[in-house]
Amino acid sequence: MGQPPPAGTRRSRPAQSAPSADDSGALFGLEDLRTGPVPAGSARPGPLVGPSFRDSPAARRLLSVREIHAEPAAAASPRGRQILARFPEARVVDVESHWRIPELHGNEGNLERWVRIKSEVLVLGEKKTLHTRPNGRSADWIAPGPANGCAMACAYCYVPRRKGYANPITVFTNIEQIIGHLGRHVARQGPKREPNQCDPTAWVYDIGENNDCSVDALISENTADLVHAFARWPTAKASFATKFVNPDLLLLDPRGRTRVRFSVMPPQDSRLLDIRTSPVEQRIAAAADFLDAGYEVHFNLSPVVVRPGWEEDWAQLLRHMDDVLPRAVKEQAAAEMIMLTHNKDLHDLNLAWHPRAEELLWQPGLQQAKRSENGSWNVRYRTSGKAEAVASVRRLVASHAPWLRIRYAF
Numbered sequence: 001m002g003q004p005p006p007a008g009t010r011r012s013r014p015a016q017s018a019p020s021a022d023d024s025g026a027l028f029g030l031e032d033l034r035t036g037p038v039p040a041g042s043a044r045p046g047p048l049v050g051p052s053f054r055d056s057p058a059a060r061r062l063l064s065v066r067e068i069h070a071e072p073a074a075a076a077s078p079r080g081r082q083i084l085a086r087f088p089e090a091r092v093v094d095v096e097s098h099w100r101i102p103e104l105h106g107n108e109g110n111l112e113r114w115v116r117i118k119s120e121v122l123v124l125g126e127k128k129t130l131h132t133r134p135n136g137r138s139a140d141w142i143a144p145g146p147a148n149g150c151a152m153a154c155a156y157c158y159v160p161r162r163k164g165y166a167n168p169i170t171v172f173t174n175i176e177q178i179i180g181h182l183g184r185h186v187a188r189q190g191p192k193r194e195p196n197q198c199d200p201t202a203w204v205y206d207i208g209e210n211n212d213c214s215v216d217a218l219i220s221e222n223t224a225d226l227v228h229a230f231a232r233w234p235t236a237k238a239s240f241a242t243k244f245v246n247p248d249l250l251l252l253d254p255r256g257r258t259r260v261r262f263s264v265m266p267p268q269d270s271r272l273l274d275i276r277t278s279p280v281e282q283r284i285a286a287a288a289d290f291l292d293a294g295y296e297v298h299f300n301l302s303p304v305v306v307r308p309g310w311e312e313d314w315a316q317l318l319r320h321m322d323d324v325l326p327r328a329v330k331e332q333a334a335a336e337m338i339m340l341t342h343n344k345d346l347h348d349l350n351l352a353w354h355p356r357a358e359e360l361l362w363q364p365g366l367q368q369a370k371r372s373e374n375g376s377w378n379v380r381y382r383t384s385g386k387a388e389a390v391a392s393v394r395r396l397v398a399s400h401a402p403w404l405r406i407r408y409a410f
């Protein structure tokens with residue numbers, strides 16, 4: 001295997017057609033993401049190609065940075081300087097710690113305010129504690145992520161639990177230290193000797209526990225640097241879940257060592273719950289292009305939300321995946337299935353700005369509460385009902401998408 005391109009370099013690609021808005025009100029139209037006509041009768045869109053997507057109007061609808069709160073050391077670092085140069089119009093505000101910016105992180109206020117903060121504000125900080133911890137479900141290991149926070153605003157998101165619901169993206173600028181830490185961790189493990197459901201041969205590292213790496217790639221080369229680092233490590237594989245289709249990732253060179261997990265749920269649930277994300281149909285349509293670009297492509301069936309008619313809608317989603325995904329995607333695909341976990345504080349907050357979401361998410365008759373370590377009440381489907389729902393999804397997958405191996409259900 002030859003060397004991957006140096007960190008931060010990208011392959012070039014041909015010109016892209018002009019982006020346009022999507023009539024459905026979704027964040028992006030497919031036209032934003034591809035060039036060339038969709039062949040008549042083809043369920044698969046044309047290739048996702050064009051100039052940097054991150055400079056497109058579609059990307060700016062998600063992220064249009066006007067203010068950057070930066071720890072001085074982060075701003076002075078090479079990655080910090082690249083980010084500041086990328087957003088020259090942004091006002092820069094010095095902060096002591098990326099963890100304590102009360103004017104950004106509070107829970108008060110409505111969605112419009114959070115969304116404005118999420119799309120217009122960035123935080124630059126340094127990840128002080130570099131720690132890789134064991135997982136065993138989604139991945140073998142949870143890596144120290146290259147960012148914390150998200151520009152999207154899913155109604156069930158747990159990521160803001162420590163900062164507050166306006167949690168904008170904090171980019172960790174000490175990416176060389178993060179990659180150095182990971183390289184040493186990978187080396188210490190040696191080859192994986194026993195296959196497990198995470199992967200038969202590679203140690204899998206989740207690099208997106210508290211962030212969406214596809215969105216992070218709109219801001220900096222952190223995602224690219226991690227993808228290229230894992231491309232050099234033959235015993236390990238990066239993995240991240242995403243609800244955002246970023247065609248710029250197709251220009252990287254993952255060499256099969258990064259697993260992208262596109263999260264899917266019935267589109268009618270997603271339109272209500274997955275605020276500011278790419279439509280589910282686009283995530284599915286992008287799978288083949290990501291595979292062609294050298295990624296492993298899996299799916300997260302998550303979160304599964306129990307409501308009247310949910311089984312039929314999941315069956316329809318799985319039939320759609322079976323119809324449109326090419327054989328090559330199916331042959332390597334696997335899935336995680338994750339039942340909804342909710343939270344009492346988040347429920348109260350959502351009631352103030354998005355009560356319709358709570359009609360789906362908050363089902364006291366089906367759910368039970370458990371006090372979490374930080375003292376808040378987490379809510380899950382009751383044990384027996386959850387087991388039935390998991391069995392039901394497994395049956396649906398077996399009958400409508402039998403090629404989709406379920407790695408684990410939680």
Ligand code: SF4
Nearest residue numbers: 150152153154157159
């Ligand atoms: S995409 Fe993921 S991290 Fe972002 S808001 Fe949705 S659930 Fe949270």
